[in-house]
Amino acid sequence: MSGTRRVVVGLLGMAAFLVLFPFVLQAAGGGIALASRILVLALFGLGVDLIFGFTGLLSFGQAAFYGVGGFIAGALLISGAVHSTILALAIGTLAASLAGAIIGALSLRQVGVYFAMLTLAFSQMFYFLDISPLRNYTGGENGLPGVPRASVLGLHFTSNMQSYVFIAIVYFLAFALMWLIVRSSFGHVLRAILENPERAAASGHDVYRYKLVAFTIAAGYAGLAGGLLGLFQGYLPPDMFTIDTSGQIIVIEVIGGPGTLVGPLIGSIVWIYLSQVLQNFSAVAGLWKLLLGFVFVVLITGFRTGIAGGVLNAVRQMGRKREPLPAGSGE
Numbered sequence: 001m002s003g004t005r006r007v008v009v010g011l012l013g014m015a016a017f018l019v020l021f022p023f024v025l026q027a028a029g030g031g032i033a034l035a036s037r038i039l040v041l042a043l044f045g046l047g048v049d050l051i052f053g054f055t056g057l058l059s060f061g062q063a064a065f066y067g068v069g070g071f072i073a074g075a076l077l078i079s080g081a082v083h084s085t086i087l088a089l090a091i092g093t094l095a096a097s098l099a100g101a102i103i104g105a106l107s108l109r110q111v112g113v114y115f116a117m118l119t120l121a122f123s124q125m126f127y128f129l130d131i132s133p134l135r136n137y138t139g140g141e142n143g144l145p146g147v148p149r150a151s152v153l154g155l156h157f158t159s160n161m162q163s164y165v166f167i168a169i170v171y172f173l174a175f176a177l178m179w180l181i182v183r184s185s186f187g188h189v190l191r192a193i194l195e196n197p198e199r200a201a202a203s204g205h206d207v208y209r210y211k212l213v214a215f216t217i218a219a220g221y222a223g224l225a226g227g228l229l230g231l232f233q234g235y236l237p238p239d240m241f242t243i244d245t246s247g248q249i250i251v252i253e254v255i256g257g258p259g260t261l262v263g264p265l266i267g268s269i270v271w272i273y274l275s276q277v278l279q280n281f282s283a284v285a286g287l288w289k290l291l292l293g294f295v296f297v298v299l300i301t302g303f304r305t306g307i308a309g310g311v312l313n314a315v316r317q318m319g320r321k322r323e324p325l326p327a328g329s330g331e
Contacts, residue, residue: 007179007183010179011172011175011176011179014172014175014176014262015172018039018168018171018172021035021168022035022161022164025038025273028273029277029280030273030276031160032160032161032164033160033163033232034272034273034276035164036160036163036164036167036232037229037232037272038265038268038269038272038273039164039167039168039171039265039268040167040225040228040229040232041225041248041249041252041264041268041271041272042171042264042265042267042268043170043171043174043221043224043225043228043264044062044066044221044222044225044226044249044264045249045252045253045256045263045264045265045267045268046174046175046178046221046261046264047062047065047217047218047219047220047221047222047225048062048218048222048249048250048253048264049178049253049258049259049260049261049263049264050178050181050182050190050214050217050218050221051211051214051215051218052250052253052258053253053257053258053259053260053263054182054187054190054191054194054214054259055190055193055194055210055211055214056193056194056197057108057115057211057214057215058115058116058250059115059116059119059215059218059246060116060117060119060120060123060243060246060247060250061103061107061118061119061120061121061122061123061246062119062123062218062219062222062245062246062249063123063126063127063222063240063241063242063243063244063245063246063249064099064103064122064123064125064126064127064241065096065097065099065100065218065219065220065222065223065226066096066222066223066225066226066229066240066241066245066249067126067127067130067226067236067240067241067245068092068095068096068099068126068223068226069092069093069095069096069220069222069223069224069225069226069227070092070223070225070226070227070229070230070236070240071092071130071137071138071144071226071230071236071240072091072092072095072096072223072227073088073089073091073092073093073223073226073227073230073231074088074092074144074147074227074230074236075137075138075144076088076091076092077147077148077230078144078146078147078148085148085150085151085152085231086152088227089170089224089227089228089231092223092224092226092227093220093223093224093227094220094223095223096219096220096222096223096224096226097216097217097219097220097223099126099219099223100215100216100217100218100219100220100222101212101215101216101219103119103122103215103219104211104212104215104216104219105212106118106122107119107122108208108211108212108215109208120243120246123241123242123243123246124243126241127238127241127242130238130241131238138236138238139236139238140238141238142238143235143236143237143238144230144235144236145234145235145236146234146235147230147231147233147234147235147236148231148234149162149163149231149234150163150166150231152166157231163231163232166231167228167232170224170228174221174224175261178221178261179261181217182261186210186213189205189210190210190214192205193205193207193210193211194259226240248271249264251267251271251296252264252267252268252271253267253306254267254300254306255267255270255271255296255299255300255303255306255307256268256270256306256307256308257303257305257306257307257308257309257310257312258305258306258309259309260306260308260309260312262308263306263307263308263309266306266307266308267306267307270295270299270307271292274292274295275288275292278291278292
């Protein structure tokens with residue numbers, strides 16, 4: 001199958017999945033609102049997949065960009081400074097990207113655990129700004145209520161299903177863009193950096209600049225997801241900035257499969273659906289976090305490359321077994 005045909009088939013498959021997903025989830029007891037929440041986190045995870053799965057950067061500060069994009073888009077719409085949903089999302093996304101570019105420029109000179117700790121420190125700084133100096137604008141510990149539902153070209157996405165449709169469209173476009181990014185020459189260089197940054201640098205690539213661009217793009221995706229969260233639930237919680245949020249998106253990425261693009265979606269489905277299901281069972285409601293942690297350990301132990309990575313590896317092995325042996329092999 002040619003590369004172009006593979007892209008078309010993949011995107012058509014994703015479109016079909018997004019159409020069927022809310023109905024399947026509703027039949028499984030999840031509900032349409034849960035489907036929207038899953039897509040928001042999957043969109044957030046796409047940016048994490050770019051820097052972690054394709055570039056090898058482990059950031060504990062992505063919640064900062066998630067919050068920046070969400071609170072700026074939400075505040076613009078609540079105040080009436082911006083009436084267009086798309087414009088508010090675009091401004092929030094650009095603001096998150098700018099924050100990502102600044103933090104990336106300051107953090108990417110470090111590597112390994114030092115880079116991870118720097119991103120965590122910046123995220124905590126943003127959380128402090130949210131709950132203290134800027135509390136009059138962000139609501140502090142109370143969050144920011146009153147975010148209006150999405151409205152585009154006279155179409156008002158007010159019901160849960162309508163909100164899902166809007167979020168699914170944005171997610172599909174963002175997924176298609178990310179697919180093009182990772183399949184471009186830029187994406188190939190990121191893979192080279194992931195495998196051997198010294199060799200990539202020796203080949204003439206500016207490793208720092210490539211990492212910075214990837215980090216900035218990931219921040220933009222986080223900001224866009226934050227804006228969608230506010231539109232969907234009409235409220236922006238202060239915990240968008242916390243380390244718990246950054247940790248959760250990394251867990252989702254690892255469960256789904258780094259470097260696969262569909263991994264964040266799969267991880268979001270597993271993590272969020274199980275969270276709701278376990279809490280609904282009275283017998284284990286008080287232990288749901290413990291059980292969820294156990295599930296995480298089992299999945300990581302059984303699928304070291306994540307669920308999507310494990311499936312892809314199995315498909316590749318099956319394909320190799322089906323390949324005809326060369327003539328004269330004696331088999």
